[in-house]
Amino acid sequence: MSRLAVIAIGGNSLVENATCQSVAGEQKALQETAIHIVEMILRGWQVVLTHGNGPQVGLILLQAEIARKELDYTISVDIAVAESQGSIGYALQQALSNELRRRSLNKQVVALLTHTLVDPDDPAFQQPSKPIGPFYTATEAEQKQREYGWAMMEDAGRGWRRAVPSPHPCQIMESEAIAHMLQAGLIVISAGGGGIPVIIDTYGTLIGTQAVIDKDLASSLLASTLQADLLLISTGVEKVALNYHGPNQQDLSKLTLSEILRYFNEGHFARGSMEPKICAAIEYLQNGGKAVLITRPEAITQALDGKTGTWIFPDSR
Numbered sequence: 001m002s003r004l005a006v007i008a009i010g011g012n013s014l015v016e017n018a019t020c021q022s023v024a025g026e027q028k029a030l031q032e033t034a035i036h037i038v039e040m041i042l043r044g045w046q047v048v049l050t051h052g053n054g055p056q057v058g059l060i061l062l063q064a065e066i067a068r069k070e071l072d073y074t075i076s077v078d079i080a081v082a083e084s085q086g087s088i089g090y091a092l093q094q095a096l097s098n099e100l101r102r103r104s105l106n107k108q109v110v111a112l113l114t115h116t117l118v119d120p121d122d123p124a125f126q127q128p129s130k131p132i133g134p135f136y137t138a139t140e141a142e143q144k145q146r147e148y149g150w151a152m153m154e155d156a157g158r159g160w161r162r163a164v165p166s167p168h169p170c171q172i173m174e175s176e177a178i179a180h181m182l183q184a185g186l187i188v189i190s191a192g193g194g195g196i197p198v199i200i201d202t203y204g205t206l207i208g209t210q211a212v213i214d215k216d217l218a219s220s221l222l223a224s225t226l227q228a229d230l231l232l233i234s235t236g237v238e239k240v241a242l243n244y245h246g247p248n249q250q251d252l253s254k255l256t257l258s259e260i261l262r263y264f265n266e267g268h269f270a271r272g273s274m275e276p277k278i279c280a281a282i283e284y285l286q287n288g289g290k291a292v293l294i295t296r297p298e299a300i301t302q303a304l305d306g307k308t309g310t311w312i313f314p315d316s317r
C-alpha cells in the first residue's frame, strides 16, 4: 500500500524574486518543484499538495487598492484567498500535469477550493500577525499605513510587509472529499493559502472572514485529519538551523519531538517564517503524526533517501 504525504509548498518558494513577482517566475519555480514531487510519486508516494499564498494574496489586495482609486471597487480578504487558491492551484496543477506527462505517468491532478473553519473568538483577529504581499522599506511601510490604513510588520529581517489576522485552523471543511479523491487515485491540491477562512454562524451558515490562515498549520491539520505518513514542508532552506545566520549556526538533520520543543521554547525560530513551520511539525507529531521533513524543493529526493533535510520524529518509534 502506498504511503501518503501532505506536501506544503512555501509561498516564497513559488516566486523567483520576492521583490519582483512575475507569472513567468512563478511558472519556473513551480516547474522545478513539480519535478521533485513527480519523482516522489514515481517512488510510490500518494500526495496531497498545499501551498502558501502570502506574496500572492497581498498582491491581489494591493491591486484592489490601486483599482479603488479609479473605480468603486473593493475586495474582501477571503475572496482574495479564494482567488489565490484558483490562480496558484491552476499553475501548480498545470506544472504537475505537464511533468506527469513528460514522465509518461497517467495520473490526474485536481485543485480544490477549500474552506478552513476558524473560531470567531480567536484572539488572533485582534492582532494582525501574518505578513503578506511585497516587502517594503520602513519609510514605504509608514506610507502604506497612512495611505491604506494597513497594519504593517517587520518580517524576519527581510523588510516590512502588510500584516493581517491569522486565526488558528480548526477544521478543513472538505477533508472527506479529499480522502475520496485520494482513494480514486487522484493527486490533490487543497487548503491553498491555509484555506479560505470561514466561521459558522448560529444558523449553520458558512461566512468568509478577513484573515489569512498559516498554510503550515493548515497543512499540519490536514495531515493529521488524513492520517498522513509524512508532513513535508518545502521551503527556502535545505535544513532548519539553530542560531540561524549567526556565527555559530548549527544545521539540524534528525531530531525528536522533545528536542524540537526544547529548541522552540529557547526561541531559535523566527516569527512569521520558520516558527509556524516548527509549530506545524509539533502539532502534527503531537496528534500522532509519524514523520516531518523540512527542506528545499531541489533536495526532496535526496532527503527522502535520508541524505539531507531536517527530519523530526515522535519521541518513541
Ligand SMILES: Nc1ncnc2c1ncn2[C@@H]1O[C@H](COP(=O)(O)OP(=O)(O)O)[C@@H](O)[C@H]1O
Pocket: 009, 010, 011, 012, 013, 052, 156, 234, 235, 236, 237, 239, 240, 241, 242, 243, 244, 268, 269, 270, 272, 273, 274, 275
Ligand atoms: N532557524 C531557522 N532555520 C532555517 N531557516 C530559517 C530559520 N529562521 C528563519 N528562517 C528563514 O525562514 C525561511 C522560511 O520561511 P518563509 O520563507 O516565510 O516560508 P515559505 O517557504 O513557507 O514561504 C527560510 O527560507 C529562512 O530564510
Ligand SMILES: NC(=O)OP(=O)(O)O
Pocket: 010, 011, 012, 051, 052, 053, 054, 055, 131, 193, 194, 212, 213, 214, 215, 216
Ligand atoms: N498562507 C500562508 O501561510 O502563506 P505563506 O506560506 O506564503 O506565508
